[in-house]
Amino acid sequence: MLSRAQRPQAFAAFLNPAVVGAVQAVMAQEYELKRGRAMVWPLALILPVLVLHRSTREALPSSIRTHLPTWAGRNPALLAGFGLRVDSTLPVLREGLRFALRHSLIQVEGGAVHAVPWSTRRAEGELQELLKAARLVGKWAATVDQPSTLLALLGVRV
Template sequence: MVLHRSTRLALPRSTTTHLATWLSRNAVLHAGFAARAKEAAPTIKEGLRFGLRQGVLTLEAGALIGSIGRARNPELRELLTSARLVGRWLAKIDQPSTIFAILGVEP
């Protein structure tokens, strides 16, 4: 979600807005999400593998933990801030299947 600049810029400031509510308010972004996710999946998978191999990412109790320090690059800082928000947002939803259904994607 955060790699797509238009989506990232439209994210709410906090997780008090429910994901489904935000998606209904941003129908154009939601409409293209499944195609963007499918297209980005191979690159994201490779990035995850690279991060795990380099020790920048670790898996702890089923959670992906990043150990990136303070980002100096403004765009990277924006990406990390947005990723934190989306991570907290998705963690509020009990079942991954609910997230997939809300976003309109298949696992």
Template sequence: MTTTPPTGQSHAPAIDTAFAERPPIVAAMYNPALIACLLSTAADAYKRQVSSGMPLALSFIVAPLALHRGTRDSLPTTTSIHLRTWMERNPLVRAGFPDRAQALVAPIRQGLRFALRHQILELRADTLVPQNRLLPKVPEHPELDDILCIGRLLGRWLAKNDTATVFALMGVAP
């Protein structure tokens, strides 16, 4: 069964349920701590490229790109490829992105609250600034390592683009 939010886009109800009520695999992938760590990694890489923090709105681009294996596997390994070029080469990613992004709004908000509450990120004038705080040792796991590596790549890559352009290329609105 799916629900239809006011936007008219369908999404899986498991993502909207309370964290404890989610199926184990959904709870693991959409864990607020994992999303906080991903966003902190991306914000840190973004800030290294430009002096300002990462725009808050980009959180809703980073997480769907990094957490979806098919999308993550199609991402370039370098930031030398322009976002527009990558999107043109991956039309299926663009076609499915709006639904994935909409489905992840609630988990991303939970991850952001977790990051702010635990002082992993700071919100300054609609930008996310990573705190110079050591994150706990993340358990070694190939998929987790891949997600965080992609988070760093996305932070650097998205810093090269205007936020409005990123949203337009992805086919979504902030």
């Protein structure tokens, strides 16, 4: 992947570490609130792709009443390229995680991402849309018993 300075301007602006870190932190916060324990850190490097990829984000359900396996079965075309999207955005996702750690949005403890509570009420526009989707995905992921099951549903091989 290109360095941040070499990335196209629109790509660099949208997938900057602050935005990606905020998505990861909100996702971890909602996961922890729903599940009662912190999110395992690999999910913070995989799940944001559901939010950051516009077509996938727009196909997400409006609530967690739609179960993840049901949604996955209805959206095989989106999930067909999911693993490749994760691979191609991994450097950006790592940058976001480092940003979130450095700015105390999250803490990594015992192999899990613990979110530090913070408010997203001032978010507007597309950022608000991203964070709303991140909240949904965080809650949604918390409903799946094992991270390995979640990764298998998304077609990710570790």
